[in-house]
Amino acid sequence: MNFVFFSPHFPASSGEFAIRLHEEGATVLGIGDAPYDSLDSRLQAALTEYYRVDNMESDDETLRAAGYFTHKYGRIDRFESLNEYWLESDARMRTDFNIEGTKADFIDNLKHKSKMKDFFRKSGVETVRFLKNPNRESAAAFTAENGFPVVVKPDLGSGASHTYKLSNQDELDYFFHTSPADTEFIMEEFIDGIILTYDGLIDQGGIVRFQASHRFEQSIMKVVSDDDHLRYFCLKDVDAEVEQAGRSILEAFGIRERFFHIELFKSNKDGRLIALEVNMRPPGAWMTDSINYSYEVDIYTLWARMVVHGGIGEAPSGHYYTGYASRKDRKHYRHSHEEIRNELGGALVRYDAIDEIFSRASGNRAYQFRADSLDRVREIADYIQAEW
Structure with a gap:
């Protein structure tokens, strides 16, 4: 298999995926903007060849790199970054070179939050009521029907950047007065609840080969807006309702041979499970490692085996609850x-600094730890984040 890995050097977890591909027998060809000498030595050893471009935003440069690899190594079997930011670039290259995987004519459905709603409805999973491209008149009608607060966020993009909870008319007026004119927004009803994720691997035949779930008891939007520290937990088991909803959503999208990360609200008011967003990539932050610590697996290897060989055998069971708790320098x-x-002893499995580009949401430095119960990992997170 000739696998072109776009941006194998960033974020750092990308290198782990590339290394496992090499270990499973793929020819791994890298395209990136970092100097070759700056790459981790393990990544250098995994790459058969690396093509440096000056600007990864330039399709022309990427086309030349992919054309060079095709000329030298033959047909490209996969082109992938596993990165939300580059999903459109990946899809364009797959389209131009007729490479297996999601093409340019479908990628908008995985990028635009408004288009995801159609697939949620097709899946039968309830989703939040929303308004695309709100203006003063349409927003007034939406809030009259659904009330305040409402959430306003960019239609395109991931994370909580430029996402706002608006609690009254004055805040809505301020949003319209200050919001960037070049960004398309959607307005959603506000759901008071926690986020449960459905994460895993789906193979070429549409079989879910691995599944896991994370629990976020904080609002990520509030974490970003308040510049607060973050916590979340990888669960030992996937709730049956989450699994059913997640599999229905995967079937509606028709996605194959992907890592998936689906976000669902669990309403505090009535316990409803409500679809929020779908991301056909590995979960962010340290969630891939949370999976490894909870299930005692190497999820990077499981993914590489699925891609190269088509399967990974029987899905492993969870053993621990794994927590993530960050701290802010301020x-x-x-x-x-x-x-x-x-205090933590052997329960502490990782401590590290966070790349500055991710620190607003994920903290400046973070701890990862595991225990036999959800209550215990909550206690550990409380201890780590206790303030004067």
Whole structure:
């Protein structure tokens, strides 16, 4: 298999996927803007060849790189970044070179939140009521019907950037006065609840080869707006209702041979499960490693085996609950790093700094830890994030 990995160097987890592809026997060909000498030595060893471009936003440069690889190595079997930012670039290259996978004519359905809603309805999973491209008149009608608060977010993109919870008419008026004119927004009803994810691997035949679930008890939107620290938990088991909803959504989208990350609201008011967003890529932050620690697997290898060989055998079971708790440099915490290490002992599985580009949402540095119960990982997160 000739696998062109777009941006194999960033984020760091991309390198792990590329390395596992090489270990499974694929010819891994990298395209990126970083100097070759700056790549991790393990990644260098995994890449058969690396083509450096000056500008990864330039389709012309990427076309030349892919054309060079085709001339030298033959047909490209896969072109992938596993990165939300490059999904459109990936799809255009697959279209231009007739490569297996999602093509340019479908990628908008995976990028635009408004278009996802049609597939949620097709799946039979309830989704949030929304308004595309709100203006003052349409927003007034929407809030009259659904009430405040409402959430306004860019139709295109991931994360919580430029996402706002508007609680009254004055805040809505301020949004219209200050919002960037070059961004298309959608307005959604506000759901008071937690986020449960459905994460995993789906193969070429539409079989879910692995599944996991994360629980977010904070609002990511509020974490970003308040510049707060973050916590979340990888669950030992996938709730049956989450699994049923997630599989129905996968079937509606018809996605194949992908890592998937589906976000669902669990309403605090009535317990309803409501589809929020779908991302056909690995979950972000340290969630891939959360899966590894909870299930005692190497999810990078499971993905590579699925892509190269078509299957990964029987899906493993979960053993632990794994928590993530970040800290912000601007905050003053009660317990020192040494105290945390001594308190957690073997329960602490990772500690590291966070790349600055991700720090607004994910924190400046973070801890990963695991335990036998959800209550215990909550207690550990409380200890790590306790402030003076």
